[in-house]
Amino acid sequence: MAVQPSGPMLLGSVGRHGQNREEDVLVVQQLLNTAGAGIDEDGDCGRGTISAIEEYQRNWTKHPDGKVDRVGRTWTNLLQGKLKIKKAAYIVLPQACGNGYYSYSTMDRQFGTPPTVATLIDVAKLFAVHYPTMQIGIGDMSFKNGAHMAPHVTHRNGRNADIRPLRKDGKMLPTDILKPEYSRDHTSELVDMFRANLNLHSILFNDSTIKGVTHFEGHDNHLHVTMKE
Amino acid sequence: MPTRHYLLQATAGLLCCCATMLACAQNAKPPSADKTVLANISFACLWWSESQMEGMNPNSPPPKNTEVKLAKWEYSDPIGVPHPDVVDAIVTVNNQTGAALSNLEVEVTVQWKTGPSRKASAAVWTSGSVLKQFRDIKVEPGAQQTVRMPVDLKKEMDELEKQNKWPFALRVSAEVRQIGVAAALSETRADLPITPGD
Numbered sequence: 327m328a329v330q331p332s333g334p335m336l337l338g339s340v341g342r343h344g345q346n347r348e349e350d351v352l353v354v355q356q357l358l359n360t361a362g363a364g365i366d367e368d369g370d371c372g373r374g375t376i377s378a379i380e381e382y383q384r385n386w387t388k389h390p391d392g393k394v395d396r397v398g399r400t401w402t403n404l405l406q407g408k409l410k411i412k413k414a415a416y417i418v419l420p421q422a423c424g425n426g427y428y429s430y431s432t433m434d435r436q437f438g439t440p441p442t443v444a445t446l447i448d449v450a451k452l453f454a455v456h457y458p459t460m461q462i463g464i465g466d467m468s469f470k471n472g473a474h475m476a477p478h479v480t481h482r483n484g485r486n487a488d489i490r491p492l493r494k495d496g497k498m499l500p501t502d503i504l505k506p507e508y509s510r511d512h513t514s515e516l517v518d519m520f521r522a523n524l525n526l527h528s529i530l531f532n533d534s535t536i537k538g539v540t541h542f543e544g545h546d547n548h549l550h551v552t553m554k555e
Numbered sequence: 556m557p558t559r560h561y562l563l564q565a566t567a568g569l570l571c572c573c574a575t576m577l578a579c580a581q582n583a584k585p586p587s588a589d590k591t592v593l594a595n596i597s598f599a600c601l602w603w604s605e606s607q608m609e610g611m612n613p614n615s616p617p618p619k620n621t622e623v624k625l626a627k628w629e630y631s632d633p634i635g636v637p638h639p640d641v642v643d644a645i646v647t648v649n650n651q652t653g654a655a656l657s658n659l660e661v662e663v664t665v666q667w668k669t670g671p672s673r674k675a676s677a678a679v680w681t682s683g684s685v686l687k688q689f690r691d692i693k694v695e696p697g698a699q700q701t702v703r704m705p706v707d708l709k710k711e712m713d714e715l716e717k718q719n720k721w722p723f724a725l726r727v728s729a730e731v732r733q734i735g736v737a738a739a740l741s742e743t744r745a746d747l748p749i750t751p752g753d
């Protein structure tokens with residue numbers, strides 16, 4: 327039987343699908359801030375609080391559930407106060423246009439792990455060698471601190487990047503696989519270049535004639551590229 | 556080979572059109588055949604034009620100045636696909652009676668299809684709430700009159716986000732009535748699917 331450390335008590339669970347009594351949420355927010363969360367202490371269990379719980383749980387699991395139960399590991403650790411939230415060491419994708427890529431998302435949404443950023447730059451450079459008049463459009467990646475990037479579900483771990491399919495006219499504009507300006511050939515070559523990079527984990531994209539991509543709803547107009555690290 | 560390529564594109568385009576028409580047909584509630592006052596609803600917002608988008612610096616974007624019709628709200632490209640904070644619901648009333656109509660009122664209601672953020676299949680429609688009533692509308696024979704009202708999508712998303720929910724669709728319904736008469740001259744509704752990013 328687990329022995330509860332002395333200190334505050336929860337009357338109900340807090341976090342995702344929790345009971346979220348205001349007094350309990352406030353206590354959890356205070357303890358999370360002690361661990362370095364930097365969230366509002368307002369008793370309201372919003373996305374920020376749940377995200378902070380998840381980040382805290384990443385100390386011991388890769389699959390956080392974002393919930394603090396009355397009796398459980400998260401609550402016990404919070405009370406003990408030994409674990410701190412590890413701040414993600416993400417770096418920003420250089421915004422310079424002309425290195426084989428351009429950004430179509432704001433700078434605050436273009437942070438990634440150093441290997442992810444390096445992979446994007448490497449692939450863009452390689453693409454520019456073959457197609458000097460074309461540039462790769464890079465969109466949302468992650469926030470600097472890995473916070474929830476609404477309305478995305480993912481894009482928190484610094485290893486995701488949205489990339490526009492290439493166009494036949496080379497314009498820095500969106501397109502999708504059903505549009506006449508969509509260039510399957512160039513997009514396929516881009517996919518091949520990513521696949522040749524050892525850091526690539528997967529690509530979600532809906533042109534299933536291209537080898538190495540996985541069909542996923544909502545990916546007609548961008549490649550969702552995930553890196554290993 | 557090029558011919559085959561274009562045929563494939565044409566087929567894909569045709570399928571897309573058919574799918575869109577089918578979706579519209581499913582969303583729209585067609586008025587009865589005997590009614591001669593017809594109403595329909597569309598959605599629109601201001602967004603960037605293609606010339607504005609090309610080479611745009613996303614950190615310093617120009618004002619959105621082009622009205623676009625929306626078939627859906629989708630966050631799949633921060634610039635290229637419209638996903639406005641506020642969408643205008645536009646109700647168009649067509650008078651096909653052959654006589655001028657006056658003293659009309661249009662009552663617009665909204666519903667949201669809400670559910671857990673990651674589970675669209677569990678989303679359910681909320682009960683409708685009246686967004687606005689427009690009164691004293693006049694429509695000449697053979698003419699049409701439009702009324703439009705903003706619907707704040709962002710506000711709804713922010714409210715639901717606190718509960719880890721998402722509005723998967725907006726439904727706008729409109730009833731056109733003669734003021735003081737209970738029976739509607741025309742009823743219509745339209746849905747705007749709201750798709751978050753992955």
